[in-house]
Amino acid sequence: MRLYQKGFTYPVTLSILLSMCLFLIxxxxxxxxxxxxxxxxxxxxxQDYYFLTALKKTEREFQxxxxxxxGEYIFDKGTVTYTVSPATNGQHLVTFIVLLTEGTPIQAQxxxxxxxxxxVKWFKNK
Numbered sequence: 001m002r003l004y005q006k007g008f009t010y011p012v013t014l015s016i017l018l019s020m021c022l023f024l025i026x027x028x029x030x031x032x033x034x035x036x037x038x039x040x041x042x043x044x045x046x047q048d049y050y051f052l053t054a055l056k057k058t059e060r061e062f063q064x065x066x067x068x069x070x071g072e073y074i075f076d077k078g079t080v081t082y083t084v085s086p087a088t089n090g091q092h093l094v095t096f097i098v099l100l101t102e103g104t105p106i107q108a109q110x111x112x113x114x115x116x117x118x119x120v121k122w123f124k125n126k
Contacts, residue, residue, distance in 0.1 A: 055122060059118060
């Protein structure tokens with residue numbers, strides 16, 4: 001028995017082409033999502049680095065010069081400002097605000113112990 005194959009090639013070719021297009025679109029979408037996540041992760045890591053650097057610089061300033069009520073650190077892609085207020089007996093609350101060139105300001109706080117002369121607690125506000 002002979003098979004009638006005259007109309008068989010076009011639907012198979014079309015389905016293969018459509019499945020390849022769908023695969024390429026899905027792959028491109030995944031790559032775009034990964035790129036966005038990588039950019040956001042880099043911004044978060046940069047904020048954390050600026051916070052940590054500002055925390056260490058502030059701690060060194062407090063140890064050498066005493067308590068300073070406010071200050072600002074300027075970095076390549078942003079600035080960190082801080083303010084100091086008395087919190088409890090022997091501790092001061094230091095509020096850091098980081099503002100990257102492209103982003104919203106993020107706030108973190110730490111406690112500076114006067115007796116130990118170091119930062120004893122640090123946390124980010126969400």
